Amino acid sequence: MSGFEFSIPAHRHRQGTAFVTSMSSTHHAKDLLQEVFGYSEFRPMQEDIIQQLMAGGNAFVLMPTGGGKSLCYQVPALLRQGTAIVISPLISLMHNQVHALQQSGVRAEYLNSSRSSADNWQIEQQLLRGELDLLYVAPERLVMPAFQQLLKRISVALFAIDEAHCVSQWGHDFREEYTQLDCLARSFPQVPRIALTATADELTRSEIVERLSLHDAPCFISSFDRANIHYSIFSGLNPAREHLLDFINGKHAGHSGIVYCTSRKDTESLAHWLASKNINAAPFHAGLSPETKHQTLTRFLTENDLVVVATIAFGMGIDKPDVRFVAHMNLPDCIESYYQETGRAGRDGLPADAWLHYSLADLAKLGKRINNAPVSEQIRQRKQYKLNAIHSLCEMPTCRRVRLLSYFGEQATRPCGNCDNCLHPPTTWNATLPARKALSAMARTREKFGAKHLTDVLLGKDNPKVVGFEHHKLSVFGIGKDDLTESQWLGLFRQLTALECIETNVDTFGLRMTPRGRSLMKGEFEIELRQIAAQAHKRERSARKRNAQPASDTNISHEDSPLWEALRAKRRALASELGIAPFMVFSDASLRSMIAVNPRNLDQFLEVEGVGKHKQAKFGEDFLNILSAFS
Ligand code: ADP
Ligand code: ZN
Numbered sequence: 001m002s003g004f005e006f007s008i009p010a011h012r013h014r015q016g017t018a019f020v021t022s023m024s025s026t027h028h029a030k031d032l033l034q035e036v037f038g039y040s041e042f043r044p045m046q047e048d049i050i051q052q053l054m055a056g057g058n059a060f061v062l063m064p065t066g067g068g069k070s071l072c073y074q075v076p077a078l079l080r081q082g083t084a085i086v087i088s089p090l091i092s093l094m095h096n097q098v099h100a101l102q103q104s105g106v107r108a109e110y111l112n113s114s115r116s117s118a119d120n121w122q123i124e125q126q127l128l129r130g131e132l133d134l135l136y137v138a139p140e141r142l143v144m145p146a147f148q149q150l151l152k153r154i155s156v157a158l159f160a161i162d163e164a165h166c167v168s169q170w171g172h173d174f175r176e177e178y179t180q181l182d183c184l185a186r187s188f189p190q191v192p193r194i195a196l197t198a199t200a201d202e203l204t205r206s207e208i209v210e211r212l213s214l215h216d217a218p219c220f221i222s223s224f225d226r227a228n229i230h231y232s233i234f235s236g237l238n239p240a241r242e243h244l245l246d247f248i249n250g251k252h253a254g255h256s257g258i259v260y261c262t263s264r265k266d267t268e269s270l271a272h273w274l275a276s277k278n279i280n281a282a283p284f285h286a287g288l289s290p291e292t293k294h295q296t297l298t299r300f301l302t303e304n305d306l307v308v309v310a311t312i313a314f315g316m317g318i319d320k321p322d323v324r325f326v327a328h329m330n331l332p333d334c335i336e337s338y339y340q341e342t343g344r345a346g347r348d349g350l351p352a353d354a355w356l357h358y359s360l361a362d363l364a365k366l367g368k369r370i371n372n373a374p375v376s377e378q379i380r381q382r383k384q385y386k387l388n389a390i391h392s393l394c395e396m397p398t399c400r401r402v403r404l405l406s407y408f409g410e411q412a413t414r415p416c417g418n419c420d421n422c423l424h425p426p427t428t429w430n431a432t433l434p435a436r437k438a439l440s441a442m443a444r445t446r447e448k449f450g451a452k453h454l455t456d457v458l459l460g461k462d463n464p465k466v467v468g469f470e471h472h473k474l475s476v477f478g479i480g481k482d483d484l485t486e487s488q489w490l491g492l493f494r495q496l497t498a499l500e501c502i503e504t505n506v507d508t509f510g511l512r513m514t515p516r517g518r519s520l521m522k523g524e525f526e527i528e529l530r531q532i533a534a535q536a537h538k539r540e541r542s543a544r545k546r547n548a549q550p551a552s553d554t555n556i557s558h559e560d561s562p563l564w565e566a567l568r569a570k571r572r573a574l575a576s577e578l579g580i581a582p583f584m585v586f587s588d589a590s591l592r593s594m595i596a597v598n599p600r601n602l603d604q605f606l607e608v609e610g611v612g613k614h615k616q617a618k619f620g621e622d623f624l625n626i627l628s629a630f631s
Pocket of ligand 2: 417
């Protein structure tokens with residue numbers, strides 16, 4: 001696509017900004033991308049969305065985390081007359097975005113309760129004087145009558161509603177005030193509105209359109225593929241934390257990561273244990289004091305290697321581009337959550353890992369929670385369907401990405417080559433006979449028992465429960481002794497559930513047969529199952545060891561070089577001088593690009609990815625000195 005042109009409104013010239021003054025009156029969005037943000041090309045969709053807003057239209061944008069949503073409104077904010085108002089749900093998000101924009105010379109500010117009223121007053125004055133390109137506000141402030149009055153006195157370039165899924169009452173992130181944002185359409189019908197989210201669920205989409213009055217807005221859906229994320233899923237590793245440690249030491253020593261656990265207690269004990277193994281780790285959950293949470297969040301943003309062990313309370317505000325891995329110690333409740341959480345890895349586009357370990361117990365716990373939730377039958381079924389979907393993602397023997405994308409309605413043309421199943425295809429085996437034995441055991445015990453008890457019956461264990469129910473007298477007692485081990489039987493039940501041959505009876509918590517299971521028992525078809533995941537994990541590990549080079553090297557080249565370290569040290573020093581996070585000075589991607597471009601002077605420094613005019617002037621000399629010292 002070629003660049004397109006817009007006229008910069010005359011009044012912008014009168015005001016003048018650090019960069020606008022140097023622009024001609026007709027300006028390419030693409031030039032602005034280069035001069036301000038330091039990028040040479042738009043990503044797919046960004047240009048179309050910008051064009052839509054420049055033409056005065058509304059837009060609804062669905063892009064995965066890290067897809068580059070912010071630029072879609074930041075560029076028009078700079079090109080259109082007036083100030084763009086960005087509605088953002090969290091102070092930490094606003095803070096990050098504003099500081100990052102300021103580093104690129106953009107006149108951005110935020111108003112919120114964390115600042116003194118004197119500060120907020122100052123910013124309102126700037127707004128009234130037309131000195132701001134972007135203003136970030138929380139939804140509760142936006143809907144206040146006083147703020148609405150203020151907006152009537154200025155020229156608004158556009159409204160951007162970030163994290164638009166917060167209007168959805170079904171979601172984790174529901175925010176009451178978001179539902180009042182429909183006032184924008186009524187009070188400012190001429191001002192373009194853009195809603196953005198990374199949550200792709202159908203129902204959420206229609207809720208956003210409805211509640212934000214975006215019926216006339218074209219929907220821009222970019223691919224949800226996060227090609228740089230390597231997915232791997234395990235179960236039956238015992239103890240799982242040893243394997244996690246192995247994974248961190250093997251592939252992510254010295255990297256930033258997030259480890260999700262379900263309970264607060266688990267986050268604390270796991271963080272403590274990791275710390276005892278020399279990993280820089282800290283817990284995070286909703287029960288900690290605000291100061292501790294703030295401190296951990298700040299450490300996460302400023303330290304290069306902190307691993308935060310968290311509940312999902314550590315979520316939406318995490319806008320750090322260089323998180324190299326996200327690990328789950330338990331099964332998430334649906335693919336949406338899993339995708340959103342793993343999406344926090346590798347926003348910078350560099351290789352990153354999504355590592356998940358789960359157990360049958362997780363599955364049972366989640367099933368129980370759904371069953372006990374005070375919700376309608378319809379919602380219960382929907383939740384159960386979602387749980388089945390993530391379970392079957394875990395058990396499948398083929399490409400994970402193909403399944404993930406198809407879940408979000410996207411058709412992948414071929415296996416990705418960057419997930420555990422693609423790289424180390426699990427061996428499958430014909431499990432028809434053991435499966436029939438398992439189904440018979442279920443039938444004989446009247447489909448009232450769980451996998452553990454059924455396994456005991458199949459293995460011929462005459463423990464008190466088996467004897468109590470007189471299951472040691474059944475013909476199926478001990479018929480599975482020679483086929484499989486205990487953990488293999490448990491794995492078989494898991495996979496039969498994932499394949500929808502059996503399901504959990506929500507009344508009795510016993511396993512029962514589906515029509516498909518009945519047809520399997522009758523011998524109407526055969527099944528192939530994957531080898532249990534523990535074996536696959538061992539294969540991945542030994543494959544890694546065979547490829548003798550250190551794993552981190554395959555992730556980020558140059559990472560071990562003294563030059564890389566020197567650039568990182570400079571970045572850290574500048575960031576701490578400025579009181580901002582290192583990635584706001586330059587991303588890892590920019591540092592890599594610096595090494596590749598190897599600029600000799602300030603002009604060449606502009607060729608580095610992520611270097612615009614402002615950063616060229618502000619940081620160029622410092623980094624050029626280091627580069628020349630190493631040449
Ligand atoms: P999102 O809000 O969709 O999660 P961001 O807007 O934070 O994503 O963008 C993710 C990363 O991609 C940021 O580091 C951003 O600077 C970078 N980025 C966005 N657009 C481009 C582009 N056209 N070229 C290069 N990098 C880009
Ligand atoms: Zn794959």
